[in-house]
Amino acid sequence: MKRRFLYTIIAICLICSFFSCGQNDLLTNANDVSYVIFDKDMTTDTTAISFKFYDEGEDAKIALGVKVYGKLQENDLTFSLGFDPVRTTLPESQFELPEKCVIKAGELKGEIIITLKNYDILKENTKLLALKVNEEGEVREGTAKYTRAIISVTDRIFKPVWWSVGNIGNIDDRFNIAETYYLGVYSDTKYLMFLDELKKDDIVFDGKDMNILRKYSLRLKNTLKNINGDKPKDKWLRDENGVIIEVPIAG
Template sequence: MRKIYLFLGIMLVLGACSKDAMKTYDGDNYLQFVKVVTDSSVCSFLAYPNDNELEFPVEVEVIGLPSEREQEYKISVDQEKSTATTANYRLPEKFTMKPGKVRDTCRIAFIKTEEISNVALRLYLKLEPTADFMLGQTECRSAIIYVSNVVAKPNWWTDKVTRDYLGKYSDKKYRLFIQETGKADIDSDNVEELRYYSIIFKHYLQKKKDANEMVREDDGTEMTVALVVG
């Protein structure tokens, strides 16, 4: 009989702990950027030469349960870690998570200025706690975006991209790649996207070669793509 009482006592304690845990989970929602802070993004005007302003998407996500009401979250700019000024960007006045949603895309407006035609500028965003949200994982509380109108090797053109997809980087190749694909920024972990745009650029180079207009690098060598299409 003593064993039965002991068993029932343990079950009651475990049940109480479970309910407390659920209550805590329901009561606390955490917000974070979808990308970790070390995975910076690039907003480039190179693919949009006729535009003087671009909207750049930044995704945030809720770690917790969706709410039945609209919830407000806050994104601010860390001025000390940013080189971009208010002349180069504009943030929305208010950020809200829609009812029933656990992910939202806010759009930061970037403005083409003479400054970004000379150097890439850094915008360092950070989440701040609100009445609706606490802060999520430390590495996802900030986001870095580089805005520019300058041709320079992007962060996504990694050794893997060089080896398996687009081949050796050059400013001329990157400029032509943007011209032919309309893409200045690619997720280097997205194999399908990398392959798709590498094939488009490979076909462009082959078409020029077939027309006796081989595209050459500045040193005179043929411009090539590493991707082998079988």
């Protein structure tokens, strides 16, 4: 009796496994459908854009990564983008999407460029743009959490992720390397000054290259030394909160 019961359980497990694999194959192994997804998880990764980082009147050109799976790509894959009206709060007049997007034959990844336009409301508010892949011809949306590219847009300064998250230390005691070793405590004024140092060399910093962080933190430290000169410390340059701007990097 026990053996018969065990066989029954095994049979049920095999059947469940079969149907589960069958459902997965609908997405991963279909040879007549191309599933196009964005490379960021929309539930955890939002692309944050501030026009404070651009020149007056300049449009923001944003590159988004896309991937394809399913049908073997023997030819260039052409598809188009739309936007999700439920999630999007940015007016249509403030963004431009490419007429067509292409992933080259034999490639599994591609890049698309969209354009964002500034307007007065962004000085006080943050708006969202949720992009989606249009299902046309052989193209379909893929894995659910990669079916939208979420972009937040504002004309205000904000603390970047690379200056916020705990990215060094052990599991129980994480701290931020930019704050601890390079730039110190965040303020809008300090960040704008750091961006000015980057702009002098047309450098864009995404938080990954520590050599860039070190080089331009030192530049900022030297700029502050020149501004403060021989003034007593209580007369040193202060941020928007009235706190003296200091940069802890050694050197």
